[in-house]
Amino acid sequence: MNSMKFPSDFLWGAATSAHQVEGNNQLNDWWQWEQAGKTKNVSGAACDHYVRFQEDFDIAKVLNHKAHRFSIEWSRIEPEEGKFNQEAIQHYQEVVRALQARNLEPVITLHHFTNPIWFSSKGGWKQKQAVYFFNRFVTEVVTALAPLGVRYWITINEPMVYLYQGFVIGVWPPGEKSIVSAFRAFRSLLRAHVEAYKTIHQIYQPLNKHPLVGLAKHMLIFSPCRPQSWQDRFVTWMRNFLFNHSLSDAFLIGRMIPFPWVFSKRYLDFWGLNYYTRDFIHFKPSFSRELFGEVCTQTHHRETGERNMMGWEIYPAGLYDCLMALSKFKLPILITENGICTDDDHQRERFIQTHLFMVARAVMEGASVIGYLHWSLLDNFEWHWGFGPRFGLVAVDYQTQKRRIKLSGQMLSRICETGQIEN
Secondary structure, eight states, rough: OOOEOTTTTTEEEOOOOHHHHHHOOOOBBBHHHHHHTOOOSSTTTTTHHHHHHHHHHHHHHHHHOOOOEEEEEEEHHHOOOOOOOOOHHHHHHHHHHHHHHHHOOEEESSOOSSSSSHHHHHHHHSSSTTHHHHHHHHHHHHHHHHHHHHHHEEEEHHHHHHHHIIIOOOSTTTEEEHHHHHHHHHHHHHHHHHHHHHHHHHHGGGGGGEEEEEEEOOOOOOOSSSSSSSHHHHHHHHHHIIEEEHHHHHHHHOOOOOSSSOOOEEEEEEEEEEEEEEEEEOOOOSTTTTTEEOOOOGGGGGGSSSTTTTSSOOOOOHHHHHHHHHTOOOOOOOEEEEEOSSSOOOHHHHHHHHHHHHHHHHHTTOOOOOEEEEOOOBOOOGGGTOOOOOOSSEOOOOOOOOOEEEEHHHHHHHHHHHEEOOO
16 A cells, blocks of 8 residues: 655635625625626625634544635725725624634635626626726735734635636626637736735835745646547647636746736646636637537546546546646646535545545655645635535535535545645
């Protein structure tokens, strides 16, 4: 039996996002989207985490977690343009203190898919002032939380997923299907990260503290449906570049020619990596898909591995591949999301074990992985899929809000405690 001991300062924990767990975020674009009937369920009270965060952090502590990733809901902080809610700011200060009181390292995300209604009504991330508005929000939040000793900041969660879902296939707000709009929003998101990075470091300077600022990057493994087909190989390569490498290159290599500036390493202190699955891609000759192909749904692919309840393949080796791909940038890597939606908790236990073994393998081969944050601490509202998919280490009864630690949560707890993984 193979085993590996992780470093003693490895950040073990789990993650959440505000809209998925807090409940009653009525002033953002996702709430509007739900009320318009665009989702299977409305988020409503969700997990009532805005009220019950102390209870949930007690559970995280019992599970031997050392860190917790959460997001700040922009629409709570700035419910109206230019008007900041001090009660909401104080709430998130209490959240940070509650984590620290339990020796849980706060990892804060500033944008996790949701936007204030007033921001969206002005054009969202397509508007010329988008970067200014976001940076004003960042300044307000970081000024309030930096003195508490927060070290880890994630500016934007999964920008490529946000763009694809909201601007390419249109199943998330703003519900567009426009490559032009996606490109305009992409430019804004890149600039927003850079400005936020500079702002955060400027705020910390007089405090004589050194924050670590990163971005949560979603990576997928893409394989050609028919390896013998050059068309399938080409569209697979294109999709891999678009989803996995265009963002990296924009920040660290400066290959994105349309942009009038060159990004450099100084705008990232670490990578946040979100990894879940692999897709098989095949060429389909159509105007919208000829460059990037489409995900193949042929039944023979389903025989390659287990699937979660949303049909995503469980492919642990992909996490190793992603870690090694990011390692070339010589930055620390924090796994900010990795998890499975399933009603079979034994499947979740296997998922955790097999993926963590791949993390251990990557670390042994030189990847600078500093932590693993499982998605998610709680069962929660899973965007347009509603409450059906359950990703949590902790089960939530949405009617009573009762929490129950799953066996998989207990298993991961033992790994967090010992820092050792066995295959």
